[in-house]
Amino acid sequence: MKEVKGAAYYMKLGVVVNPFAGRGVDEKLVRSVVEKLGEAVLAGEEELGERYVNAKPVKIQRSYSGKDTTQLVKAMDGKVDAIVVFGGDGTASDAASAMPETPLLCIGTGTTNAGWLITPPEFNPERLKVVEVDALLLKETGKLAFNDIAAGNTILTTMEDRIAHVDAERFMKGEKVPCTPKKFRAKVTIDEKTIEGVFGNVFVNLTSESFLGKGTAGGTAISTFVGFPAVVGCVSHPIVVADYTKEDLRKVEPIETVTLSLDYGEEAVIECDTVISADGNPQLKGRATISVIEKAVRVIKIKEDI
Numbered sequence: 595m596k597e598v599k600g601a602a603y604y605m606k607l608g609v610v611v612n613p614f615a616g617r618g619v620d621e622k623l624v625r626s627v628v629e630k631l632g633e634a635v636l637a638g639e640e641e642l643g644e645r646y647v648n649a650k651p652v653k654i655q656r657s658y659s660g661k662d663t664t665q666l667v668k669a670m671d672g673k674v675d676a677i678v679v680f681g682g683d684g685t686a687s688d689a690a691s692a693m694p695e696t697p698l699l700c701i702g703t704g705t706t707n708a709g710w711l712i713t714p715p716e717f718n719p720e721r722l723k724v725v726e727v728d729a730l731l732l733k734e735t736g737k738l739a740f741n742d743i744a745a746g747n748t749i750l751t752t753m754e755d756r757i758a759h760v761d762a763e764r765f766m767k768g769e770k771v772p773c774t775p776k777k778f779r780a781k782v783t784i785d786e787k788t789i790e791g792v793f794g795n796v797f798v799n800l801t802s803e804s805f806l807g808k809g810t811a812g813g814t815a816i817s818t819f820v821g822f823p824a825v826v827g828c829v830s831h832p833i834v835v836a837d838y839t840k841e842d843l844r845k846v847e848p849i850e851t852v853t854l855s856l857d858y859g860e861e862a863v864i865e866c867d868t869v870i871s872a873d874g875n876p877q878l879k880g881r882a883t884i885s886v887i888e889k890a891v892r893v894i895k896i897k898e899d900i
Contacts (some may be wrong), residue, residue, distance in 0.1 A: 605632030608652075608670035608867060609643040610663055610689060612681030616752050621646050624680055627701055628726055630719050633681070636674055638666045660688035660875055667692035676894060683709035683741055684875040690729060690891040691738045697724045699894040709741045709798075711893055714723055723897050728800055728823055729890035731859070732872050733883040738891070739872035743884050745796040747868045748775045748878060750834065759834070760877040762869035775832030780866035782855045784877040794832035798862055798884050800824050817855040823886045825854040826864075861885050 605629055615621050625710040628634050637643030639651040642662065650852055654665040670677050671694035679689040682704015690711060699722075699802055702712040712725065729738040748759040761773035781790040787835055801818035817825040830850040856862050862884045864870060870882040 605675040606635045607632055608666075608674040608677040609634045609637040609647050609649060610666045610670075610677060610679045611638060611641065611643045611646060611662060612679075612685040612703070613641040615685050616707075619646070619680060619703060623701070623703070627678060627680075627699075627715050630717075631676070631699075634678075634866055636693045638662070641664065650871050658686060660691075662815040663688035664692045665693050667698070670694075671696050674894075676822045682707055683712065683873045686711040687729075687737065687739050687741075687873040687875070690740065690893075691736065693738070693891060695892070697892040697894050709815045710802075711740050713893075713895055713899075717896050718859075721897050722894050724892050725895055726889040728890050730798055730800060730824060730872070731885050731890075732870070732877055732886050733885065734881070735872075735877045737875070737877055738887070740800065741873045743798045743870065743872045743882065744796075744833065745778065745780055745864055745866045745868050745870050745882075746775060747778065748773045748832075749871055749874050751874075753858055762871060763879065766869070766876045777832065778866055778868040780828065780864060782828060782854060782865075783863045784826065784856055789826075789828050789852050789854060791828070793828045793830060795829040796826070796864060797829070797865065798824060798826050798864075800886070814851070814853055817853065819856075822855040822857055823838070823888070824862075826856055826862050830851045853857065856884070856886060858886055858888055860886070 611619055615751050628647055632647040634647035636652050637647050637649040639653050644651040652669045667689045669679055675695050676699055678699045680701050680703050686700035700711045701715050730743050732743055747762055749762045750757055751760050759773055761771045762772045777792050777794050779792050780796050831846040864882045869876050869879050
């Protein structure tokens with residue numbers, strides 16, 4: 595894993611912008627990030643990057659979906675020193691789904707920006723480092739995820755400058771329609787082990803030392819402690835921390851979570867009657883096959899955050 599040198603090091607950059615992420619794009623932010631690292635030599639055409647930096651535009655067949663980001667990263671791969679991606683967690687995972695050799699620097703401009711791929715824009719170039727990270731692979735669509743692959747009828751997005759639940763299935767059609775999270779029936783299988791029932795959330799997460807704690811932390815922490823790279827959790831109620839209050843939590847308690855550990859080389863199969871999303875982006879409905887890809891992508895992170 596090599597270091598990214600500081601301001602004295604001139605980097606040729608590719609720039610990819612998702613103009614629809616979160617509350618939109620801050621042109622000054624894009625320019626300030628690029629200027630700290632070097633010079634943009636390639637950028638997505640028009641609002642996908644060219645509008646914000648003076649660089650050669652990269653043209654693609656537009657789909658007006660996350661596939662545009664994936665296409666642009668593939669087109670820039672190997673032609674620059676780093677690809678800077680401006681967007682939210684979903685945009686970052688769209689970029690990573692290209693599985694480029696060129697490292698990605700993902701700057702959060704989305705709704706939550708909570709993912710591990712995201713680097714804050716106020717970084718010090720002297721404190722950056724390239725690291726290789728695992729990913730979850732949604733086999734049916736080829737989509738990578740780094741926060742979670744989750745089943746549920748809603749996703750979080752920005753509406754009128756506020757974070758809101760919207761209908762996941764209608765979001766896939768380009769519509770933002772407010773919606774209330776609902777329980778659904780699901781079955782999860784890994785090897786010969788199965789969890790089946792009615793749940794509020796079903797998620798697959800990469801494990802992290804941040805889960806480690808006392809025994810009361812539950813199955814997720816145990817999976818992490820013994821070395822599994824991922825874990826599947828089936829939760830009895832719809833739980834999204836971003837919009838819960840103490841009063842909300844009291845109304846639904848007690849909350850039960852049942853888990854299965856997912857190892858390299860294994861597949862988790864989720865069968866459900868709702869939508870399956872990857873890093874907050876709806877992908878399909880009904881069935882998903884998920885595995886862990888070791889060292890799937892190279893990303894630029896702040897050393898202290900690694």
